[in-house]
Amino acid sequence: MVKLRQDTFAEKTLIPAFVFFFLLLYPPAWIARADRRIAGAAGGCILMRPAALERIGGLRAIRSQIIDDCALARAVKDAGGSIWLGLTRSARSIRSYGSFTEIGRMISRTAFNQLRHSYALLTATIAGLILTYLLPPLSLLSGRPVAMTLGATGWILMSLAYAPLLRFYRQSPLWSVCLPAIAMFYAGATIHSAVQYSLGRGGRWKGRIQDLNVR
Numbered sequence: 001m002v003k004l005r006q007d008t009f010a011e012k013t014l015i016p017a018f019v020f021f022f023l024l025l026y027p028p029a030w031i032a033r034a035d036r037r038i039a040g041a042a043g044g045c046i047l048m049r050p051a052a053l054e055r056i057g058g059l060r061a062i063r064s065q066i067i068d069d070c071a072l073a074r075a076v077k078d079a080g081g082s083i084w085l086g087l088t089r090s091a092r093s094i095r096s097y098g099s100f101t102e103i104g105r106m107i108s109r110t111a112f113n114q115l116r117h118s119y120a121l122l123t124a125t126i127a128g129l130i131l132t133y134l135l136p137p138l139s140l141l142s143g144r145p146v147a148m149t150l151g152a153t154g155w156i157l158m159s160l161a162y163a164p165l166l167r168f169y170r171q172s173p174l175w176s177v178c179l180p181a182i183a184m185f186y187a188g189a190t191i192h193s194a195v196q197y198s199l200g201r202g203g204r205w206k207g208r209i210q211d212l213n214v215r
Contacts, residue, residue: 001042002091039077043069111193133183
C-alpha cells in the first residue's frame with residue numbers, strides 16, 4: 001500500500017484515518033493467512049504473477065466490481081493463491097485530495113458498495129461508529145463519574161490504537177484526539193454513499209455512474 005499524500009490540511013486530517021479504517025476492515029495478518037477468507041489489496045501498487053491472473057480467468061473476473069483491487073485479491077485467494085498486503089514509505093501516491101469535499105467523494109464512491117447495498121449493514125455500521133468513537137467523548141459531558149471514567153478510557157484506547165498510523169505518517173500524536181470527529185466525517189460520507197445509490201447516482205467517478213441497482 002503506497003504512502004498516500006498528506007500535503008493539504010484535509011489530507012493531514014483524514015488520510016491517516018482512511019488507512020487506519022482500511023486496515024481495520026482488511027487486517028494484513030488475516031489477509032496473508034490461508035485459513036482466513038478475508039482478502040484485500042491496495043490498487044495503487046499491485047504485483048501479480050501472470051499464472052495467478054490466468055487462473056482466475058483474467059481481469060474479466062472483476063470487470064463488474066467497483067472495489068476492483070479487493071475483488072482481485074478475493075478472486076486470487078478463492079482460487080488457492082496467496083496474497084500479502086503491507087505499508088511502505090518507498091512508494092508514494094501522486095494523487096492529491098485538496099479538500100474535505102474531494103476526500104468525502106472518494107469515500108462515498110464505494111462505501112455503500114462495501115456494505116453490499118444493505119441498509120441493515122449501513123445502520124449497524126453507523127451505530128457502531130457512534131458507539132465506538134462518538135460516545136466516549138460525549139460521556140465526559142454526562143457529569144457522572146463512572147460514565148466519565150469509561151468515556152475517558154475509551155478515548156485513550158482509541159487514540160493509542162490510532163497512534164501507530166500517525167507515527168507512520170510522521171504526524172503529531174495529538175491528532176489522535178480528533179479521531180471521534182474524523183470517524184463522524186466517515187460516517188457522513190457512508191450515509192451520503194447510500195443516498196446517492198438510492199437516487200441512482202452511486203459510484204460516481206470522473207463523471208460516470210458506476211454503482212447502479214440493476215435488479
